[in-house]
Amino acid sequence: MSSYDVVVIGGGIVGAACAAELAGRGRRVALVERGRVASGTSAHCEGNLLVSDKGPGAELELSKLANAAWSKLSGSFREELGDDFPDIEFEAKGGLVVATTDGGASALLDFAATQRTADVAAEPVTISEARRLEPWLTDRMTAAVWYPGDSQVQPTIATEALVALAHLRGASILEHHEVTGALRDGGRLVGVRTTAGDVHGRDVVVAAGPWSGEVSALLGAPLPVRPRRGVVLVTAKMPQRVFHKVYDADYVGAVGSGDVALMTSSVVESTPGGTVLIGSSREQVGFDDAFRANVLSELARKAISIFPFLTETAIIRSYSGFRPYMPDHLPLIGADPRLPGLWHATGHEGAGIGLSLPTATLIGDLMDGAPTQIDATQFAPSRPTLAAELEAVA
Known part of the structure; x- marks a missing residue:
């Protein structure tokens, strides 16, 4: 026993x-x-x-506690596990949130203002400043906010x-x-x-x-606790054209929604291996993991609206997972x-x-x-x- x-x-x-x-x-x-x-x-x-x-x-x-904890762990985990353990690929890359409509721009800037009251670095940037961060962004951008506190890890x-x-x-x-x-x-x-x-x-x-x-x-x-399915697309390897975590202003609304129907928004980022990850979707379908072409096409369409160069990029695979949703x-x-x-x-x-x-x-x-x-x-x-x-x- x-x-x-x-x-x-x-x-x-x-x-x-x-x-x-x-x-x-x-x-x-x-x-x-x-x-x-x-x-x-x-x-x-x-x-x-x-x-x-x-x-x-x-x-x-x-x-906010999490970012500090991951930064600390990324610098210390090998003290116990040794130098041969693979890198967890922690990247304090920052995030750029963009809007492509006037209504989206207003909502994004208002949301960023509320975050600043909670001591979050949420910095509105001009279109030219956004393009310096991400040169391949769409010409249809109407507003952008820079978040230096966003990070990434290989999960x-x-x-x-x-x-x-x-x-x-x-x-x-x-x-x-x-x-x-x-x-x-x-x-x-x-x-x-x-x-x-x-x-x-x-x-x-x-x-x-x-x-x-x-x-x-x-x-x-x-x-x-209920499962909420999400799907991610993975591109072929390419020269780096996405330098931060970039997503459209719809993402925040999708995160906070309780809608059981399919919701998609554009989240795009590069990996150290040279691929680009494209999300994100949310739908409550139980643990049904069936392939749905409409989900993939919606993800691709919205990603192209942020980064038009992706039109010419091959998708090599997709994967899905279930997130633990709380009402x-x-x-x-x-x-x-x-x-x-x-x-x-x-x-x-x-x-x-x-x-x-x-x-x-x-x-x-x-x-x-x-x-x-x-x-x-x-x-x-x-x-x-x-x-x-x-x-x-x-």
């Missing part, structure tokens, strides 16, 4: 970050993954570390690095352990049943991304008042890569009973904005 201080469910980047953080604080940790680590959502996304898409509020506060390698850090710090990595139910002692959760045997732990953290709704239901405390658009971080011993670190939707590190720090501080860097009640399962949703899934 395996027994630990903490069982973390989910081998994506949020679970890996929690396992590394808690093991680093001296806890005996098991990271439980139903397949292979870094094989789900964290391997099917772009690796965005953004402040530019969030208005003032709790998630923006967490994002799969970053996840693998956090798993390796967790293991080096003493965590057990239990792959091919699918959770099938709860272990209880009286009214307290004391571990999980899995397809490979029981795993006991004083505390259990659900960090299963878009599958967190299913996992939490198996444990007896359902969550309103109130806030991550779920903290102890579940319905079931002692149960914790949550999920619901980040498309921001999970960036927010993984401060989420893990919050979980660690809360478990330690220590002061948190920001107000953790904003993300608590007991927050008022979730009351009706929790009642609906109970």
